[in-house]
Amino acid sequence: MARGLTSAVKTELATGNIEPVILLELGFGTPVYLTNASFDITSSVSGSSRTYQANGHFRGITGVSETNAPSKNSLVVNLSGVDQTYISIALNENIINDNVFVYRGFLDANLALIADPFLLFYGTIDEYKITDTTKSASINLTVTSHWGNFSKQSGRTTSDTSQKRFFSSDKGMEFSALTVSDIKWGRV
Incomplete structure (x- = not known):
């Protein structure tokens, strides 16, 4: 699992006293930065300082897998649709093929983000599904890796x-x- 982890991350992983967090970047017309941590996190994972919001709208990610061969990998990002922000974006913008970056970061014993979270997954939005019931609402974004169009024959x-x-x-x-x-x- 070395995958170029910084020495600070490796040292903290060795202590066994870590808390993993996900930093999610959705490349909508106005980019959205979310985290599953219980508080906002500021990080410069892509060169510039960004604040990842812990507003409770990011519910989770399913289907993260990794292979050693070029293959089409997908995951599903689940967002809350209760306040209609992301549903409105999906319905009013063309979000298909928007970039999505998923970073894995680690918090130390003081709940501070250890420098340089690593890129866990990069892909584009392939499709989305809005689920709205009388008790809950959500939007699921299916994100496909860059190998998704590899076998497509265009022309x-x-x-x-x-x-x-x-x-x-x-x-x-x-x-x-x-x-x-x-x-x-x-x-x-």
């Missing part, structure tokens, strides 16, 4: 429709759907 296809979209009079792909298995590319 043009070898179809007549795709070719005519750019070159309306070209007939080069007119029979491509019928002969796609017979096309020999390069030398035989």
